[in-house]
Amino acid sequence: SQTIHQWPATLVQPVGSPLSLECTVEGTSNPNLYWYRQAAGRGLQLLFYSVGIGQISSEVPQNLSASRPQDRQFILSSKKLLLSDSGFYLCAWSVYSEAFFGQGTRLTVV
């Protein structure tokens, strides 16, 4: 069966520090991969999506970037975090219809 792993679960980082969140999927090949951000009590905002290795599309201009070095690995990065980058980040994968989500990472920038 397919599983998705996302880590870390919680992260506190100072302003100006770098960021790397990782997501891996098991049990499927060539999935579509997504990074979403959720502000407190709000809906999900799509940040990046990828249909294959090295293929990244950005939905919102921002301080973040994404990479897909392997078929089932998706990484969210930043060179210098801003206070506004705080939030709950969710990785997801899909093949045919619905998306399946990781456990999420709660990022607090201080």
Next chain:
Amino acid sequence: AQTVTQSQPEMSVQEAETVTLSCTYDTSESDYYLFWYKQPPSRQMILVIRQEAYKQQNATENRFSVNFQKAAKSFSLKISDSQLGDAAMYFCAYRTPERLIQGAQKLVFGQGTRLTINP
């Protein structure tokens, strides 16, 4: 661009009663998917139910059912015999059917409805 609107930020229901959560969406497409996701306090996103736009029959999953009105672009979720474990944020989502330049099919979410179950 497709949009999804959930007009009820919060809802509450007595345990064992029935509650309906509303969702409307905007699209010019004729074929697409609609979903309801549940997000409990753990914040794990859990798929509750899905509906394929080309199917006229409303989807049902145990105590959860939808009322899909394609012409009205409405997709409501009915929860019957509400249980304490149903308390969560509920998100309506639309999946774009078209293949974009790079081929991904995106999920667009509404802002969510927080459902409280009163014992």
